[in-house]
Amino acid sequence: MNKIFEVPLYPYERHADQDASTPARHKVIVVGAGPIGLGAAIDLAQQGIEVLVLDDNDKVSFGSRAVCYAKRPLEILDRLGCGQPMVDKGVEWNIGKVFFDERQVYDFNLLPEEGHQRPAFINLQQYYFEEYMVNRVRELQEQGAPIEIRGRNKVEAVGTHDDHVKVEVDTPEGSYTVEADWLIACDGAGSPIRSMMGKDFIGRVFEDNFLIADVIMEADFPTERWFWFDPPFNKGQSALLHKQPDGVWRIDLQLGWDIDKEREKRPENVIPRLKAMLGEDVKFELEWVSIYTFQCRRMEQFRHGRVIFAGDSAHQVSPFGARGANSGLQDTDNLCWKLKLVMDGKAPESLLDSYDVERVHGADENILNSSRSTDFITPKSDMSRVLRDAVLDLSEHYEFARPLVNSGRLSMPCTYDGSPLNSADALDGPARTRPGSPCPDVPLGDGYLLPKLGGKFTLLTIDADAPDVIEEDGIEVTRLALSVKDDPTLALKQRYLGDNDSGVYLIRPDQHVAARRPSFDENQFRAAIRRATGKE
């Protein structure tokens, strides 16, 4: 059977750059055609910036890999023009079950908040995710957008200069040199670019191995997330069962530290484990098996002059809580509008330092959350295990213990509290929309709020007057005028006004709040625009 991840999607082709007598200069080179690299490239190309993606491979991800995509990344993908196929294909679920030893201790319903266009998250194999992004790249190319992917183009060396970056690229037909004004390194946790530049990557190693398997099952298991602590079929360890599209199930089995990885990966050793888990009578086919270990760590700085790291190359987390791809897309969403303004000369280069501040904050939050989940799932001391088991025992009987059970916390976007781009909060409004927050969605009768905000600076007015357009030092801000009456569910009022009768929000291109006040004040908002673009 020919699987999608076995077909080259961007096969190697010789390019004129390889025969150039002096190296060609590009605007931006993105290294890595995974979800984050493709996200960066699509974002830049949509803004009219010429971008070249280099990848050492020519296919989408092998195996399911990153499988959970949260609401925020889906909203970002909508702006990148590829959210819909992901949501159409992805599996949504709300029910989770927690097992301890031989018994189910409780189940839960996520009960996602209403009034959002996108679900709390979907399960989707990474290969589909990447395929839809490549489709979007092809669509942009047909429309004449300046975006290109070169497969089997492996970066071998990086030279950094004050005003450009030079890279040596190896191909099946030999190597060539190419330059760019900017380079975005999205080359994964093992980032060769990071190693070539000799940059740090410090953090905590978790001494554990996990077997992950994609299994095609005929059984009629419900669309639920099942998590086992210390199950009879994997004594002393944990296990996870998750549904993906096409009747493919993702299974994660904790194996412990002292194991023979090659031996554990062999089907004759994997299949008995899965049978013990799923039941002897369940028919299944093994599609993909891998063993992973992980660390929680990050680079001290994500920006190094004209080389900027995004996604796993900049920060690595444990897989519990789905914070890898989800946070990487928030990185590029944060970066690309800033880079565009800097490249257009509409903002100082120092605006890019706010990418460091904001996304380091995000990475630290993700590392903290995923380390805690890991400590709960794989206790590292006797007392840690005693307490963990006590929580699980109590959770079967008492509701109070259930919030303490941690088998991975839902990936939520971070609020950039304390960011230099925020203006002081001048509205006594809801905390969830304070400056630095990602805008929560709201139903608006004929659609939703977030698509109306789009990907540019917006002045959102709710029952307040303001000019239709403000231009401040090259930055154009257009008004989106709404009234609480536009949303009969009152979500707009609850999420953006609270007890106030009116409100005016300055919203950044990445849909984070930069400033808010009860009414429009020209001087204050002009200052807020300057601050949000690194000019104050």
Next chain:
Amino acid sequence: MADLTLTPNIPGPDDFYAELLSVHEGLEKSDSDALNARLVLVLANHIGDREVLSQALAAAALKKD
């Protein structure tokens, strides 16, 4: 007469749990056990209500009513 609270009552449960683990970090098992015992007594004194304490003892024993 007060009733024992058995619904979620701790804001930021993950922060609390991490702090609970952190006080045990690096301790020998016997020292950890002793710490837990002291913690039970400190919390019991804070609660004070004898009826609630009796309910708590029964709840922790996982005895069915």
